[in-house]
Amino acid sequence: MIHIGIVDDHQLFLDGIRSILSAQADLNIVFAVDNAKDALHHIQKQTIDILITDISMPEISGLELIHQVKEKSPHIKIIVMSSFQNMGTKHNIDAYLLKTTPKEKLIHVVQDLYFKNQKYYYSPAIDFQDIQFKKNILSPREKEIVVAISKGYSNTEISQMLFISVNTVETHRKNIFFKLNVTSTAQLIAIAIKLGMIEY
Numbered sequence: 001m002i003h004i005g006i007v008d009d010h011q012l013f014l015d016g017i018r019s020i021l022s023a024q025a026d027l028n029i030v031f032a033v034d035n036a037k038d039a040l041h042h043i044q045k046q047t048i049d050i051l052i053t054d055i056s057m058p059e060i061s062g063l064e065l066i067h068q069v070k071e072k073s074p075h076i077k078i079i080v081m082s083s084f085q086n087m088g089t090k091h092n093i094d095a096y097l098l099k100t101t102p103k104e105k106l107i108h109v110v111q112d113l114y115f116k117n118q119k120y121y122y123s124p125a126i127d128f129q130d131i132q133f134k135k136n137i138l139s140p141r142e143k144e145i146v147v148a149i150s151k152g153y154s155n156t157e158i159s160q161m162l163f164i165s166v167n168t169v170e171t172h173r174k175n176i177f178f179k180l181n182v183t184s185t186a187q188l189i190a191i192a193i194k195l196g197m198i199e200y
Helices: 011-022 036-045 062-072 103-116 128-137 140-150 155-162 166-180 185-194
Strands: 002-007 027-033 050-053 077-082 095-098
Touching: 002 011, 002 036, 002 103, 011 027, 011 103, 027 036, 036 050, 036 062, 050 062, 050 103, 062 077, 077 103, 095 103, 140 155, 140 166, 140 185, 155 166, 166 185
Parallel strands: 002 027, 002 050, 050 077, 077 095
Antiparallel strands: none
């Protein structure tokens, strides 16, 4: 059983999420409140595995709530559900979803986060399935080269670091660009960030 707390200052959305999740046999809604202060009060007295919160809320913001929760109860997984496409930061956040996320995807993210510790960050450019596909399509060597490219190393420098020929690096680079469907280093780095291969 996954124990969940929900906080959002929009009552209609709050009721909707509670209804969707409580319909699942393996999900238990411990609390659903419209402000961060009440959420912190419940967390002190009740055990939850996952907290679903918005960022923009009155009095105590979602970011401050997340900070306090992770400081006192670091085991709690945090899912942010927001109207803003740009999440700004991944710090202390285990998943980031838009409020327009289909209910099936929300349920899958909750279950994957709890059972597999699989984080998920929404991107307007790449959906969930595409992210998983692109993560798995690159070989370990290609992932090493992506990281090196992101750090600004040239083909010659990469060949020296990895003890392979420059021609081999160039071949890997072409394959990476083809597999990820990118045409420039800037696009490659942007996709690598979204795939969680490199930090920004």
